[in-house]
Amino acid sequence: MKNTILSRVKEKEKLHLNDLTKSVKADYESVTNTLKELQEEHLIGWTKENVLYFVGEKYKIGSVKINDKGFGFIKEFNSEDEDFFVPPNALNGCISSDEVIFTVQKEKDDRLKAIVEDIVLRTKTSLVGEIRKSGDGRFLDFIPNEPGFKNYRIVMINGKDFNLKEDLIIKVKILNVRDRKLFVRIQKIIGDANKAVDRIISIAYEYEIKPEFNKLTIENANEVAKPIDYNDPKVKRRMSNSLVNKNLVTIDGADSKDLDDAVYVEKTNDGYKLMVAIADVSHYVTPFSPLDNTALFRGNSVYLANKVIPMLPEKLSNGVCSLNPNEEKLCMVAEMDFDLKGNVIKKKVYESIMISKARLTYKEVNDLYASGKSDRPKDIVDMLMISKELHEIIDAARSARGSIEFDVAEPKIILDKDSNVIEIAKRERGISEKLIENFMVSANECVATVIFEKELPFIYRNHDVPKEENLIEWHSILRALGINVKLNDLDKINPKTIKNALVQIEDQITDPTERDVINVTLLKFMEKAAYELENIGHFGLASECYTHFTSPIRRYSDLIVHRYLKQYLVDRDLRDFKLEQNEKFVLKACSIINDTEKQAVSAEREVNKVCMAEYMQSKIGQEFEGIVAAVLKFGIFVQLDNCVEGLIHISELADFTFDEKTNIMVNKQNKVFRLGQKIKIKVKNADVKKRIIDFVLV
Numbered sequence: 071m072k073n074t075i076l077s078r079v080k081e082k083e084k085l086h087l088n089d090l091t092k093s094v095k096a097d098y099e100s101v102t103n104t105l106k107e108l109q110e111e112h113l114i115g116w117t118k119e120n121v122l123y124f125v126g127e128k129y130k131i132g133s134v135k136i137n138d139k140g141f142g143f144i145k146e147f148n149s150e151d152e153d154f155f156v157p158p159n160a161l162n163g164c165i166s167s168d169e170v171i172f173t174v175q176k177e178k179d180d181r182l183k184a185i186v187e188d189i190v191l192r193t194k195t196s197l198v199g200e201i202r203k204s205g206d207g208r209f210l211d212f213i214p215n216e217p218g219f220k221n222y223r224i225v226m227i228n229g230k231d232f233n234l235k236e237d238l239i240i241k242v243k244i245l246n247v248r249d250r251k252l253f254v255r256i257q258k259i260i261g262d263a264n265k266a267v268d269r270i271i272s273i274a275y276e277y278e279i280k281p282e283f284n285k286l287t288i289e290n291a292n293e294v295a296k297p298i299d300y301n302d303p304k305v306k307r308r309m310s311n312s313l314v315n316k317n318l319v320t321i322d323g324a325d326s327k328d329l330d331d332a333v334y335v336e337k338t339n340d341g342y343k344l345m346v347a348i349a350d351v352s353h354y355v356t357p358f359s360p361l362d363n364t365a366l367f368r369g370n371s372v373y374l375a376n377k378v379i380p381m382l383p384e385k386l387s388n389g390v391c392s393l394n395p396n397e398e399k400l401c402m403v404a405e406m407d408f409d410l411k412g413n414v415i416k417k418k419v420y421e422s423i424m425i426s427k428a429r430l431t432y433k434e435v436n437d438l439y440a441s442g443k444s445d446r447p448k449d450i451v452d453m454l455m456i457s458k459e460l461h462e463i464i465d466a467a468r469s470a471r472g473s474i475e476f477d478v479a480e481p482k483i484i485l486d487k488d489s490n491v492i493e494i495a496k497r498e499r500g501i502s503e504k505l506i507e508n509f510m511v512s513a514n515e516c517v518a519t520v521i522f523e524k525e526l527p528f529i530y531r532n533h534d535v536p537k538e539e540n541l542i543e544w545h546s547i548l549r550a551l552g553i554n555v556k557l558n559d560l561d562k563i564n565p566k567t568i569k570n571a572l573v574q575i576e577d578q579i580t581d582p583t584e585r586d587v588i589n590v591t592l593l594k595f596m597e598k599a600a601y602e603l604e605n606i607g608h609f610g611l612a613s614e615c616y617t618h619f620t621s622p623i624r625r626y627s628d629l630i631v632h633r634y635l636k637q638y639l640v641d642r643d644l645r646d647f648k649l650e651q652n653e654k655f656v657l658k659a660c661s662i663i664n665d666t667e668k669q670a671v672s673a674e675r676e677v678n679k680v681c682m683a684e685y686m687q688s689k690i691g692q693e694f695e696g697i698v699a700a701v702l703k704f705g706i707f708v709q710l711d712n713c714v715e716g717l718i719h720i721s722e723l724a725d726f727t728f729d730e731k732t733n734i735m736v737n738k739q740n741k742v743f744r745l746g747q748k749i750k751i752k753v754k755n756a757d758v759k760k761r762i763i764d765f766v767l768v
Contacts, residue, residue, distance in 0.1 A: 364381075
C-alpha cells in the first residue's frame with residue numbers, strides 16, 4: 071500500500087487527495103493513515119487544501135525563517151546542511167516557521183534561490199508583542215516580539231473591542247497574510263510591558279510555551295486523578311515489591327510542589343544499598359491520550375522565576391503523582407548495591423508502592439550535616455547520615471573516572487507578594503543538593519545499562535566527546551589568561567584531561583566569581599547533550615550509558631523510559647512489531663523534546679534578563695565591583711557577585727579596540743580588559759522592555 075501510494079504521487083508529482091483515492095483500491099482511512107506516515111518521513115508534502123506533492127527532484131520540503139528585512143531562508147528537511155535563500159517576492163504568503171513546499175532555481179550568477187510553491191503546515195498560529203504608538207503618534211500599532219514579523223503591516227481586526235493603550239503586552243491569533251499585511255485577532259491582554267512579572271508570561275508565549283492546558287487535557291487529568299485502585303491487577307502485582315515500610319524521603323527545594331523522587335539508603339555486608347523511587351506517571355498518562363499528546367508537545371516543565379509552566383496539569387503534577395509525605399504512591403524503583411569503592415555490584419528495576427516518611431528540604435538536610443542536629447525521628451536522621459556516607463563514596467568514584475564537576479553560578483530570583491523583583495542572589499549548592507544529584511545519576515545509569523545490555527530500543531541522554539579543534543581553542547584562551555594548565559599537546563586534545571585542567575584553574579584562581587566565568591568558557595566548546603535512540607555515552611558525566619529516568623512529572627523523556635521499562639521488564643512484551651513501533655516513536659519524540667528543551671532554556675535565559683533589568687532599575691547610578699564575563703567586538707559583559715550581567719558598550723570605551731586573536735580589549739597605552747578580570751562599574755541604564763542593562767566604567 072505504502073509503495074503504491076508513493077509511486078502514484080511520484081508519477082504526477084502534484085495531485086489532489088480526491089484524485090489519489092479514486093485511483094487506489096483502498097478505503098479512505100487506510101489511504102490517509104499511509105499519507106500521514108509518508109508525510110512524517112518527509113517523502114510527500116500534504117497541504118490543508120489536500121494537495122499532495124512528491125518530494126524529490128522538483129519539489130522539496132522544509133521550514134522557512136524570514137528576517138525583518140523581508141527575505142528568508144528555507145532549511146530543507148531532507149538535507150542536513152542545505153539552506154536556500156528566498157527573495158521577498160518568492161515567499162508566496164508564507165510566514166516565518168511555516169513548513170513549505172518549494173522549488174529551487176538557478177540565478178544568472180549561478181546562485182540558487184528558493185521559490186515557495188505551497189504551505190504544508192502553519193506551525194505558528196499566534197504572536198505576542200506590544201502596543202506602541204505609530205511614528206506620527208496618531209495610531210496604536212502591534213509590534214511582535216519575534217524577528218521576522220516586524221516588516222508586515224499588522225491589522226488587528228477586533229482592536230476596537232479592547233481598551234488598547236501604549237505598552238500593553240497582547241497575544242494575537244494569526245488569521246491570514248495578504249500583500250505584506252498580516253491580519254490578526256486579539257486573543258488576550260497579558261499585561262504591562264514595563265513589569266517583569268507580565269513579561270514572564272509574554273516570554274513563555276514567545277517561545278511557544280503555553281501556560282494553560284486545553285479542555286480535553288484537563289478533562290483527561292480529572293478522569294485519571296483517582297485514588298489507587300487496589301483491585302487493579304497492575305496495582306496488585308506491585309505488592310510483592312512494596313516499599314511502604316522503608317524510610318524513603320524526598321529532598322527538594324522549599325518551594326517545590328512536584329516531588330518526583332524519593333531516596334533510601336541502608337548498610338549491607340558488602341557496602342550500601344540505594345533505592346531511588348520515582349513517581350509512576352506512566353500509570354496515569356497512557357499513550358496517545360490527550361494528556362500524553364500535551365506532554366509530548368510540551369516536552370518538559372518550564373521554570374520561569376516564580377512561575378512554573380508544568381508539563382502536566384496540577385491534579386497530576388502536584389497531586390496523585392507527586393510523592394507527598396504520608397501518602398501511598400505508585401512508583402518505579404532503581405535499586406542498586408554498591409561496594410565500599412562505589413562500584414555497583416547488583417542492580418534491579420521494578421514497580422512498587424511507597425510512602426514518603428518525610429518531605430525534607432535541601433536547607434534542612436544541609437543544616438543537619440553541618441550541625442549533626444535535627445528534629446526529625448532518629449531512624450530518619452540515621453538514614454540520612456548513612457546516605458551521606460554513600461554519597462561521598464559515589465562522589466569519589468565519579469571523580470576518579472573523570473566526571474567533569476564545576477559549579478556554574480545560577481541566579482535565584484526572589485519576588486515579593488506583588489511579584490516585584492526584590493532580590494537576586496547566587497543559588498547555593500550544599501551537600502544535600504550534590505547528594506541527590508549523585509543518587510539520581512546512579513539511578514539513571516542503572517536503568518540505561520539494564521536496557522542497553524538487553525539490546526532493546528530505548529531513549530538515551532547522550533553527550534558527545536568535544537572536538538579536538540575546540541579543545542585546542544579552549545586551552546589557548548586559558549593560556550592567554552595566564553593560566554598554566556601544565557598539559558602536553560597530546561593531553562590538550564584528550565577530553566579525559568579536561569578535569570585536570572579544571573583542577574588547575576581552581577588551584578590558580580582563588581576568586582570564586584572569576585573562576586565561574588572562566589569555567590563557563592568550557593561550555594562553549596563542549597558538544598550539547600541530546601536525547602537519541604542510539605547510545606553513545608555521556609562525556610560530561612564520564613558515563614558509558616545514560617538516560618533520564620528520575621523526573622517523569624516534568625520531562626517527557628523520563629515518561630517514555632518508564633513505559634519501556636514496564637513493557638520490557640514487567641510485561642516482557644518483546645514482539646517485533648512493538649519494538650519497531652518503539653524505535654519509530656523514539657526518533658519522533660527525540661526530535662520534538664530536543665527542540666522543546668532548547669526553547670525552555672532560551673525562555674529561562676530571557677526571563678532572567680527581564681528580572682535582572684527590573685531589579686537594577688533601582689540601582690542606577692550605584693557602583694559595584696564585577697568580573698569581565700565576555701569580551702566581544704561591541705563591548706564587555708560584566709558579571710556582578712549576584713550573577714547580574716550588564717554590558718559596557720564599545721562607545722563607552724574610548725580608544726579601546728578588540729583584538730580577535732587574544733580575545734581582549736586594548737588601548738594605545740596597553741591598558742587591557744580580559745576575561746575574568748575584576749573591574750569597577752556604575753549602572754547607567756536598565757530597560758525591562760529591551761531586556762538590557764548598561765554599565766559604564768568607574
